[in-house]
Structures are given as structure tokens and as C-alpha cells.
Amino acid sequence: MDAKIIDVAAKAGVSPATVSRVLNQANGVTSKTRDKVMKAVDELNYHPNAAAKNLRQQKTMNIGVIAQDINNAYFTEIIKGIENMAYAQKYRVFICDAENQPEKEREYVTMLMDRTMDGVIMITPQLSDEEICEVANKGYFIAVIGRNIEHPRIPCIYTDNVKFSRQVMEHLLACGHRDIVFLNGYPEAIDSYERLEGYLKALKDNQIPFRPELVENGDFNENGGYEAMKRLFDKKIPFSAVFAANDEMALGVYQACAERGISIPDQLAVVGVDNNRISKYVTPPLSTVNQPKYTMGAIIVERLIDQMNDNQYEDKRVFVVDSELLVRGSSHFSRK
Amino acid sequence: MDAKIIDVAAKAGVSPATVSRVLNQANGVTSKTRDKVMKAVDELNYHPNAAAKNLRQQKTMNIGVIAQDINNAYFTEIIKGIENMAYAQKYRVFICDAENQPEKEREYVTMLMDRTMDGVIMITPQLSDEEICEVANKGYFIAVIGRNIEHPRIPCIYTDNVKFSRQVMEHLLACGHRDIVFLNGYPEAIDSYERLEGYLKALKDNQIPFRPELVENGDFNENGGYEAMKRLFDKKIPFSAVFAANDEMALGVYQACAERGISIPDQLAVVGVDNNRISKYVTPPLSTVNQPKYTMGAIIVERLIDQMNDNQYEDKRVFVVDSELLVRGSSHFSRK
DNA sequence: ATTCAAAATGAAATCGATTACAATATCTGC
DNA sequence: GCAGATATTGTAATCGATTTCATTTTGAAT
16 A cells, blocks of 8 residues: 555666665765655655564664553653653654553563564553563663662662652641651552651651551542541541642542541641642642652653663763652641 | 574474464464474563564554643543553554644654554544545544544544533523633634534523623643633623633632632632543532543544454444533532 | 766665465374 | 375565665766
């Protein structure tokens, strides 16, 4: 159906090699033949077959992004950064939704082995360090966002979860809160684990005893946060603030409070994480922690492309980026 | 670097053809040779090169989804439906973010011409009917969500924007509202146009004169809705309800109201469109129109695959799916 | 006008799989 | 045990581009 390179060559009265040269290198062809060829290309609406090209060139100029859940704005904002930077360097970006399933994540990683992608970027992967390193050891190109993987050829970028969690806690403590709930995500996720660690360290720093009943697990989604809050309310224990492991769960807290007529921030302070784009539009605006998501995506894809081009920058492999606590209406009133 | 089929063949002591048969068809090989081959495949960690396979088979088993903006939950929920159905049929789905730029949309459509994708699904495309039909006419496989394109080989699925907009209006009118703002999206978008049409028809049906000053354009984002509301408030004209063309803009309305101490729904009723997953978590929960997003994705990808397999179902080309008005706290109190 | 270097073009090999067709091995029935 | 049918395996062509290497053309200098 489609025109092939020999069709173009025949129409232009040249050899396939010449057509290829016109389309790929700027020089080495007379402007006269270039015109002839381009005319034929246009008339036949010729597009080089990607499979043939990839096969011959042993590369695809494709980068895959493996996200845990494209419904979560955290991932999509990172992806915007990846896309724009990659696009500028002539790479195409394909987004893959692992839907929080390690099995799917693994399946998408095989796109490297079958050479569908030249490289992949994994955002907060669930696979183990060992499994990811093993793939990299075979010579495939991987970059990771949201985790630090000790491997000389894996660029990584992340924020310090423990650090910003302590900041969140210091903020709530400064507002006078002592009974602070920690609303966790999936307990296995590294983000959950580290944010919990920051929570615990802050309590310790301030000589506040840890009360396990103040920690509940959610699922990083609105409903998980809502259900967790209902369980907490049912416990009939006092608390005056909630630190949710992400903004989605914080929204679930809002709903649970609305149902019980509990006013935020007067009766309950709430802080989330991720600065979801909607968080400043809810009432009251949600205090949260901002990560430079777009920039993280842009930086890491640039480093990945460097790796693929054999430009090794050992000193620029790991990036720890700063996060920022945004205090908004959901927590800024101080309690007495 | 990677093992090739001849390496596997050599290791197993068979020909490449036999290796291919083991990997592709279940029958036609002795179980003894199958075992030998599989052993070699495992030991060499062999993965067939996708480019070579695609080139020879003249297909990729890849489907591309071209979304306008992956930051918008409307698109991502549709994509979930596409993915799961496609996955069940052994297709891989790659998500492409056009970022509301027709130029990028067009660029992604060329994935069909260069055979990177066997087919693409365009969600509320911006390209003209003519342009899309032209591509289909060349024999490429396209399906469209959110618009009806008159072409015998393009499966389409959409909801009736005019119809549900009238329902929204009837609901607001039944609550006693007469001065109803319509907060439009991009005026060029088909969704905007049709929803405005429903708004106008409802006014006409009820003999309410149209007041152009009650219509403002936004951009389908929170901030656009917020800014539009500010402009409306500045006009100092009375209105008691807002019909926003999507939930994101409705959230901007919430923020604008919060800033001015206007309470929803007592002083202002608000209704959105799309049933964004967060809309039931805001305070008050947002009245909105639900579209069966997941199902729409699942249905259309199935039809697209039918087309690609040469199973033409002329009678099952166009699907108009029902939407549902969800009346929640942002509009259900009646005014007097 | 002739020679030689440089530039442009073409012929053919190549990438790594699948598959049509040919060849060989196995099985069945007598 | 053998013919013939059938099942298994191998050989070689093929997909459509790029790229090496060889060849031809062009242009500059004498």
C-alpha cells in the first residue's frame, strides 16, 4: 500500500541510496537531485518504514516512560517534562501505564530487550533494586525517578522524603499540634516508607511518644484516604492534625470531615504531599509539599539520552532535588 | 549484545526456522525439540527483535492513543479502558500527549504512515474531519472518541453534548435559577461548541432570553475557570448558577467563590461536566455529568481491532453512549 | 585539453526475524 | 518390512530501509 524507497527512487530517476541520503544527511547530494527526490517523496506521500529503519540502524529514537498510574497527576506532570525535553532531541516518548502492577511494569521493561525502545524511564518503580540493576547490567538504558538505585549507569532523581516529612511535621508542631495522624500510602511503596520515617523522626526529635494508632494505611487514592479517616474517627481517639502521604488521600480526608461537620483547619489541620494541580483549588486550599516535577522529568531524560549517546557523566548520575513546603489554608491557623 | 535467533538455533542444535516455530505456533514441533529450544531461549535470555519481526510480519501489534492532555483525568480514564481491552487482545498501547497542539497531534498521526503503530485512537481530536478522513482513505486505521466522523472505516464513540447540556439546564431551571452563567472551554473545541448549543436551546425552550454577558470562555483548566469567574464578578451582573463546561473549570469557580465568601450552593449553584474523579471529594461535592469513560475506551478499541482484522461491522461503527447527570451538593438546594 | 582530486551516485550487503517450499524423518496399515 | 501419508525440520527468500564500497561525474589547476 505505502510507497517504498524504491518507488521513490524510480519516480525520481535515482537509486534508493540517493533517496536515503536526501532524507537523512543534509550534504552529499546536488540540490538538483535533492529537489527531484523531494518532489517524488511528496507526490508519493512517502514515509520511511520505521521497522526497516530501526532494524538497520539498531536504534529507534523511542523512549518509554513507565508510570505507576497515569490517573495520578504526580506522574503526568513529570511526563510533561520528559516529553518536551525528549521532543527537542528528536526522541519520541511513549507513555506506559503499569497500573500499580509489578507484573505490567516488568512486561514494559521487556520493551528494552526486544528493542522497541532505546531506553526507559521508570517513575517510582515497584521492582526491586536487584531486578532493575540486572537489566542495566545487560547493557540496557534505564533511568529512575523517585528512587536512588546504586548502579553506575542508571541516572536517578528524587526528593528527600524523610527531610520534607520532617518539615511538614515541624510545621504542624509549630502550629501547636501534638496528636498528629500519619495517613500512609501503600505500606510497601518506598515513598510511604520514607515519609513514615520522617514522621517518626520528627516525633522523636520533639520527644513526642509514637502512638501507632495514629497511623493508618491508604492507597494513595482519594477513597483510600476517606476510608482511613473513617476508621480513625471510629477509634474515638483525639487528634488535631493529619499528615497525608499525598494530596489525593488528603482530599479523602476533606470528604470525611465534610460528612462529620469537622471544619478544616479549625478543628483539623491537613497537609498533603505532591502539590497536585487541584490542591490549591479546594476549600480551604491544601497545604502540601511541592516537588519540581516537570524539571525532574526534563533533567532525567536529558541524562538518559547522554547515557545512550555514550556520554558518561559519573558525577551527574544522582540528583537530589529540593522540595518546598507550601503552607495554605488547610493548616496555617495555629491552635491553642 | 543481545542473542539473536541464530544463536538460539545454534545452542539448541536446530535451525532458526524451528526456533521461530517454537516461539510462535504451539504446534508443529516435537516436544523434545521444543524443550531444547526453550532451554536455549532461557539461557540466552532471548527476546525476538521487534523491528525485524514487525518488518517481516508487516504489523506491530501496537496501538497508539493520542490524547489532548494527559493531565486531564477525562483522558486518562478513557485510556484505562483502552489499555485493558487491548492488553487482553495482545496489543500494546502507547499513550501520546498532544498537549492541545494540533501540530503534535498531526506528528503522532504519522506513526501510522511509518508503521510504528497498526492503528491509533484519537480522543477529541482537533484536526478537521477532512484531514482525518484523508488519512483513513489511505487505508490507515483510526478510531475516534468524542466526535462523530462520517467515514465508513472510522469507528466513533461519543456522548450527546447537546442533550446532556439541556439536562443540566433543566435541572438548574427546576431549582429556580434563571440567570445562569455558561462557562465555556476553548471556543473552537467541539465539546465547547455543542455544550453551548445545549445551553442556548434550553434557554429557548423555556422562553428565557439569552444574555451574552453570561457566557465566558475558559480553557478547560482550573485557572481558566477561576479567571473567567473573576471577570464575571467584575461585571457586577446578577447570576445564581454556573454551568461549567468541565469539572476542572468548576473547581476554578469554587476558588473564586471561596475568595469572595460566596457560598456554594446557597448563593451560587455550580454544575460541571465529566465527573472527574476528584469532583465528589470537593466541598460541597460537585454536581456533574458522568460519561462512561472507561467503557467508551474499551468499546472503541475493540472496534478498532475488528477493523484491523478486516472484520467490518458497518452497523457497529458509531456509538452514542448515554451520560448521566449526577446531582450533588453543589446544586441540589432549590432557590426561591 | 588533460590530469587528478573531490564530490555525487549507484550496486550490493546488511540488519534479524518469519515463512514458503523442499527435504527428511516418522508413523500407519498391510 | 515396505509403500505411502503425515509430521517435523531445514534452506533460502523476504520484509524495506541504511551504509559500505565501488564507480562515475564534476571541477580545478595546469
